[in-house]
Amino acid sequence: MAKHLANSARLVNGGFIDRDKPITFQFNGQSYIGYGGDTLASALLANGVKVFGRSFKYHRPRGVFTAGEEEPCALVEIGAGDARVPTSRAPTVPLSEGLVANSQNCWPSVSFDVGRVIDFTHVFWPAGFYNKTFKWPSWHTWEGMVRKSAGLGRPLTGPDPDHYEQVNAHCDLLICGGGPAGLVAALAAGHAGLRVMVAEQSEEFGGSLNWEQYQLDGKPAYSWARDIEAQLADMSNVMLMPRTTVTGVYDHNVTTLLQTGKNNTWRECLWTVRPRHILLASGAIEQGLIFPSNDRPGIMLASAARQYLNRYAVKPGNNVIIATNNDTAYQTVFDLAREQISVSTVVDSRSKVSEALRQRVSDLGAYLLTGARISNTSGSKGINSVRIEDLEGNDLGNRKCDLLAVSGGWAPRVHLLAHARGTLRFDAVSQSFLPDRLPPGMSVAGSANGTAGLEESLAESARAASMICETLGFPADQFQTPVVTTCIVESRSVSPMQLDNTKQRQWIDLAHDVTFGDAELAVREGYVSVEHFKRYTTTGMSVDQGKTGNLNAFIVLGALTSRNTGEVGTTTFRPPYTPVTLGAIAGREIGEFYAPRRYLPAHTVHQKLNAQFEDYGWQRPDCYRQQGESPEQAVHREARAVRASVGVFDNSPIGKLEVRGPDAAEFLNRVYMNNVLTLKPGRARYGLMLNENGIIIDDGVFIRLAEDHFLVHTTSGGVARIGGMMEEWLQCEWTDLQVLLDDMTTQWANFTIAGPKARNVLTALGTDFDFSSSALPHMAAAVGTVAGLSARAARVSFSGELSFEINIPARQAARFFEAILEAGKPFDITPYGIEALMMLRTEKGYLHVGTDTDGASTPDDVGWGHVARNKVTDYIGKRSLFREGNMDQDRKQFVGLEPLDPNQQIQPGGHLLIGKDRQPPAETDGWVTSACFSPNLDRYIALGVLRAGRGRAGEILTVCDEDRQFNVKVVSPVFYDPENKRLKE
């Protein structure tokens, strides 16, 4: 195991890492050692690694720019195989034993990347180049190559092997951010008795207290934070949630949190929290500066340099230069000096700097250049020098360095406020967007609110907590905030950026490789609104979502279009704040738990019969395969057997709505297109239901069991929808009708016994009612017992054969099914499945709603127009049938189709071209909706819809089906037993 530059850039003492806990990890195939508490970024920096990856477009070497989730450069791939995580931000990856990490977007290696050729030819690849180039001979010639070189991380190819959880929660107060403001508010609210949740994205609470050199109440900030964390952990009404990012705020303050596991069985847990109030204590993100070649490894944010130094005991450089437009960067000079790290120069774009700071810088032997800015940098694999100029462009010479720490001001983390539709205003003093109008139920405190000092932040947070307690009904005592006994350099004031617009290659978005030149191009081409500008240049669209660059980009856009930044505004902030794994959103609803499987009550009997199950909302047999049979052979055997002798079909999923009450008949008469009032008890009728637009939405047989009692059969897939529709009309429109309805689908199992020998089977089963042809004619019903079981039987047919549909209590389904099979043995009873069922109904031209009908089908289209028109009373959809469009004679009508060649395979979807032997392109007059080989007719048959089809019987048309054309004849849809003799036996 090679140890490469082992911790050469680590301070011997100091920091808050655990030197007693060494951790071995790999980066780009090399082994390194880090310590407990390290992140991947801090450990690699400590080991002298400078280049972490290659930039998105130009493949330029990149280091680490930040110490947080806002990282735009150090984007690495963690792990291997199906569990690897592309585009992880190195500062947010906690170091763990055996961690494997690799650079991205480089080949063959991060040190030598062939893709860099794009950087060397950069003039050809400005923003939106793909909209203007690669057009000859056609885009598709180049597309493969461009797509291959685009992108950043490698996508995964296998299923996610990790587990994810989801939790729902409620609380009084959700605090976003566990820094100083968040901790004080948690303490105050916790003591007042609120149920508090505190979400902190890092491992430890404390925020900037974990690296800035404050002292509170005489204690180092880090220790103070640990004390408070322990106090809060002890409070039963406070839930501390480390490693938890608040990812989005939605309507009514419903908030999502992504919690990362640590030694858990789950990788991530997505929380949905419903707080009564939210406190945003999310802090602010330091911004970079815009100057030529501002993207080199060795250029990082001034506060990041402090965090690496103070928290992780990393020497971020040996010879440092600072570039800034505000006071806060000076603290980096003083912190580095404390560790005897040389700062040679401070380049400040402001003309005036306070005397106190000037003196301190001078005391350390460093130069302070005011009214100055960086004009260029050098050092491909790591910065080695900078060039400086004054604001008029006069050269001030070259200086060597191996770290350039930059600060362009601070952008409050207002994302969550913006999600909840709070508004922002641009503040000229801080050159940043601050919260303006807060959404209801949300407060802000600390640097997230633009408050710059720690003492003010703590006081503001205590006040906010007090107000929240009051609002929620928990009167609180005055909270004693800690005293800041040692301070660091603090200031709200940021000087407007001094950009040299004559120079090239100045980055405004590091993650998406967007330069100032791209911004100028966008403005030249008219993309001046901030949303257009963003999309044209792709600024702010990468994994970092512009956290360190957007503010400057909006300022630049303002400057280029002579608007102040407030007029430019910001782009829309959208959840999630940081990436959320799709697995966390899916939670446990994957694989077998994606949707519930519904099993027929007699499932085990079907299994014994070797049923081939398919999911139709219920697990149902497509067919039953016997020894040596193909599925096709099984289906044909079953369809023939039903007509030859007798078959049994499990129709238990059919919708069964019971409708009862004095007004049940009147109600159903308004719901069905058919007349219900004339149906006598003991009789059944086939009906169509329409929506108010006159469109067929369901069909089925309804049975009148008594004067005030109906059994409504809906399609199996439609029962919930139809039941809901009926309730809606009863509750909202026809409130005076006395009707009760209930969905009894799962309470009754349903078996169809169909075929010439059906009566024989019933006789063998035994009933207590007469089912002879005269006692139980076609479309009659009976209540009694079958095979000793409570039953409702109806003589109804979907096969066109003599057929009995019998409902028995669902818990007796298996027993009943076996009884039917036993009773049917002498008659060769054949269980048949969905495929055979569909074949039989197609032979009879029976409608399948949703297959032969669509969202435009009216009753007349399917041959039921006479019933619809002749019903005198009103029903749902009736009025719409008299609209002009619904009375048009040229509408698509339901027809039968016969290929001229009986062995010509025909399938649904083929278009009907006018005339014989037509070739596309040609006019289409309709299409095939259902089709099959008919084993009972020994030929292919089909159903379809054809313009004015009922008047075109005998006409020859061409079916155009993908790349085949063949001729068909328009016929009646009733192919088998057109006189319905078998039905009426």
Added chain:
Amino acid sequence: MLRIPCPFCGLRDQVEFQYGGESHIERPENPEQASDAEWADYMFYRENPKGIHYERWVHSFGCRQWFNLARDTVTHEIIEAYLVGDQPKSRKRDAGDESYG
């Protein structure tokens, strides 16, 4: 996700409900006599306000009862919930009071 105050069950998550469109739509007394324009008005024409919308919801995965809500279509604030057949207490606010960027 909205939190909806069902008049029967209290405050529940939106996923338990289904939306039923604008409320107080009058179905013509005699559809047969309604002109095409009157029928189209009933079927298709809706207020679509920027501001308070009076609308129907049903608590499908709860009590399964229909009820009405007055909801602001811009802020999603729910001003009140009231029963089918009742009138809302809130009065319609003017739209355009505040600018929504």
